[in-house]
Amino acid sequence: MAAVTAAQPRSSKTESYVDNKRKEDIRHANINAARAVADAVRTSLGPKGMDKMISTANGEVIITNDGATILNKMEVLQPAAKMLVDLSKSQDSAAGDGTTTVVVIAGALLKQCLTLLSNGIHPTVISDSLHKASIKAVDVLTAMAVPLELSDHESLIKSASTSLNSKVVSQYSTLLAPLAVDSVLSVVDPAKPDMVDLRDIKIVKKLGGTVDDTQLVKGLVFDKKASHAAGGPTRMENAKIAVIQFQISPPKTDIEQSIVVSDYTQMDRILKEERNYILGMIKKIKATGCNVLLIQKSILRDAVTDLSLHYLAKAKIMVVKDVEREDIEFITKTLNCLPIANIEHFRVEKLGHADLVEEVSLGDGKIVKVTGIKDMGRTTTVLVRGSNQLVLDEAERSLHDALCVVRCLVSKRFLIAGGGAPEIELSRQLGAWSKVLHGMEGYCVRSFAEALEVVPYTLAENAGLNPIAVVTELRNRHAQGEINAGINVRKGQITNILEENVVQPLLVSTSAITLATECVRMILKIDDIVNVR
């Protein structure tokens, strides 16, 4: 431990020397560990980025292109490497997209820092300069950005498809991008136009079919069968839906109970009573005109029994059971109804109305769809399909990223070019700015500018182009004032990237730069790792 290394400090001169050596080692170890993490995800950047296959501890296999997911599953141990994982998580929660970019930028910055440190620049000086540079960078980006109207569907779709293009599901981007835009726009509350709560968009995954069959459902989808154990209805028009939080089963008290049967005739009576009890409940339900029941899952007792299902079927009431408690809020919001916790409170005004509730069989399973809801709340459901579990999961992650991109645009309505254009422009402008700064600062800012070139460099490299040729030409074009020139990966050349419809939200770029800088600064400032309880 530290106590051993610093034992017996005789003269302060030699002691501080030994200490510094240790601190330098720790700093280098941290930086190298963090860079190793960044290198691991580097190849997944961009539309021609590769995927990673992760086999988790419990034998599950995940194939993904999403930086946050890769890092999350990597289970790194080194503390500094962990910070990079957290960084990508933060980007995920802040912007939802660009999780790979942020880590790659942080890695490049750390590489530059290593050189600066070996030149003998004090870490705090580097850290402060990086902060200044990042503030300037955000200004530059904001100046480059193009404002956007929410009514401009085209641009929204463009940016969603840019995000989708780097994923496994890229060939479906023409389908998924408009879908993401529509679903986000449909949950925007006109009263609070800047806020989008992604929890109002429910993604239901169902195996079978292809990603092509993914659809937006104006209504509700349950990944459950309707109960037809007793031949109950599976399709209901003009549905009156009740969300109930009580159970239709023989009564059970909270105190432990037992029924004492002393003779044969009593048995019959008890059975009859049970029947009457359930029948009574169902009559009450029927009296309100309800014909679809959504029953919350209960751990205390059976939500429904065979007997009650039988009677419900006879009463022509469709039943969906085992609805999770967490979903109740979403459901009631969508159906614009109130949950009912007790049979006594079963009243007409608490019911929701829909044109059609039907069970649809999809692939190997069945789902229940509720459509044509009257006074529907601001929620949307997306039904994702895929031919196998891996594709399905990846499609969901990609869709989530696309949704986040649209959300970013709703909260901060600016677009910026993609394809490495903003990074190279930043690098150019910061490089010019560094020349007017004095001393160490200028030096550090120049390194920051150089580090940013990693994004176009990696994009080109992943696309199989010659990175050096591409980056130098890009630099050249930007120096001539074409600030929107970027790498067109499909054509393998440099074009005006705005015309190619490769755009991304400003928020993704700015948050990537600021978060990466913040993380690098934190790593720089660490000079010791202490083991604690």
Add this chain to the structure above:
Amino acid sequence: MAIEKILKDDASEEKGERARMASFVGAIAITDLVKTTLGPKGMDKILQSTGRGNEVTVTNDGATILKSLHIDNPAAKVLIDISKVQDDEVGDGTTSVVVLAGELLREAEKLVAAKIHPMTIISGYRMAAECARNALLQRVVDNKENAEKFKSDLMKIAMTTLSSKILSQDKEHFAQLAVDAVMRLKGSTNLEAIQIIKKPGGSLKDSFLDEGFILDKKIGLGQPKRIENAKILVANTAMDTDKVKIYGARVCVDSMSKVAEIEGAEKEKMREKVKKILGHGINCFVNRQLIYNFPEELFADAGILAIEHADFDGIERLALVTGGEIASTFDNPESVKLGHCKLIEEIMIGEDKLIHFSGVEMGQACTIVLRGASHHVLDEAERSLHDALCVLSQTVNDTRVLLGGGWPEMVMAKEVDELARKTPGKKSHAIEAFSRALVAIPTIIADNAGLDSADLVAKLRAEHHKEGCNAGIDVISGSVGDMAELGISEAFKVKQAVLLSATEAAEMILRVDEIITCAPRKREDRM
């Protein structure tokens, strides 16, 4: 002749020179560990937990680092204790106190090597500490009368405290936050009324101070999301089921309908309870425990906002700020004190929905919402802000203020040096050593900033030879600067606590001449 064993097996004893050496080594090792975190350009440490989860904390806070260390050296434990005490008492200066004590011991070690008796050193240190304190007392500035100036003093102190932490880039913003929050307290040091909520996302600059109280909970289904002139009942009661809490209680019946009856009776009981609660004339009900679906629906029907599962901390604070009492029985509504507030509404911070109580009874209450990139940043920001709040609330009570940036140490060192020249006998060596230990603090600050400490401290010493000089180390420009102009201030109370407790700790460790380690308690073999 065999000497009888006095101590148990495994117990060890270290005497005299060896014992003293062991404590010096331990204490100095601790000092060296934390001294790089000192000052505005101090470094951070990663604390890697060896326990489950291998959690990682990144911090600059001396108390946090020391608190979590594994320590086996008794003298080192003494230093950790004083840092803890410093944290509880004044909240800041936790690193300084350890560094000063360590430097005092480092000097004492040399004196002991020069065959000066520890007792002589102790009495010299005592005289020096007294003299240093007086020197500070003479130079304190007290702006109690002038509210305007006092406020700017507070701002300066807050900025100085924050400048050594992660918040340094946005220190003005946070200093303003901290000062506003503390000014609301109006002199009380009850920091409980200031609630800090951490929400990942956004950047540190997006943090804000909110008048009122924010509860990180959800409003029940189908209930109003906005209530004006709320009457709040804060309760800790079971809203799931009222169980008979006798083990083995059970119901025996002979028919199904009777079970149904009992179930109905249970429901009825709950309804009664809800009715009683409603009888208080409230429109908001906050419970520490779960509220089950059934009562939740009853509340929704009555148009009452019910919040379930507010944790202990949450309801206690809520009761405090709204002026209510926590109730657990509802039979006599007259005796229960209800809480009041002007408005309850749901707000959204980042991605989460929270419940906001504004216009609360206790005007002092406020909430600081911290935003930041990751949990590391947020945790560290909270620790830093807490330090600032502690110092400020102490300063409001003890309004004496000093300059910072190594200035107080130099002032003290100068006086102590003079004392050494006047004092005859061996004690003067000890007093001189004390002054050297004081100078070590500006030296470390300069070293951490990567500056030439020998040069700077010599310059500083020369400056201080003039009367009434305000010179200190200006870390940003890397030179000697006027601390009053730069607005670097520290609270007198913090400096005094650092000086006195460091001296006391050093004295305590110096007095030791024997360490007895007791035999570790035998563990049962669990093979």
